[in-house]
Amino acid sequence: MDAQSAEPVRRAIRDIPDFPKPGIVFKDITPILSDPALFRLAIQHFVNECSVRNVQKIAGIDARGFLFGATVAHELRIGFVPVRKKGKLPGETLSHAYQLEYGEAELEIQAGAFVPGERVVVIDDLLATGGTAKAAVSLIESAGAKVVQVQFVIELSFLKGRETLAPAPVYSIVRVD
Secondary structure, eight states: OOHHHHHHHHHHOEEEETOSSTTOEEEEOHHHHHOHHHHHHHHHHHHHHHHTTTOOEEEEETTHHHHHHHHHHHHHTOEEEEEEETTOSOSSEEEEEEEETTEEEEEEEETTSSOTTOEEEEEEEEESSSHHHHHHHHHHHHTTOEEEEEEEEEEEGGGOHHHHHTTSOEEEEEEEO
């Protein structure tokens, strides 16, 4: 799908100034989620990207990545794996700690969530600096799977998250320069 087909998605994204703190302009995707035609359009963008990559599983990053990722997995009739914040998954887990601007965080997946060599696409709502997505990619690859692409609804390209994720290929429906 081309940039022109993404224009309705771009127009639906709302800017919320000073949220969650002063100086931040939050990109609100709830208008996309509440409009079935827009949500379907976003999902179709992701599905089209996956269809040429022989994807075997979708991994969605906590929490908005779950909304898009699980739906894409359903459409493709493949499995979905939640990538959660530490302490949110039952049973044995694998974890990966990473640095944030203000400290450290940790992501987890359930042990055995991936078959070694399995082809995975990671989905989340927003690519900013890329730290969380990079941690998810590292975690999935440490489980023996191969990340074939990382997908986002929105990419804030001026924050250079795509560079952080290299060499993983990145796809975003909407890029904000």
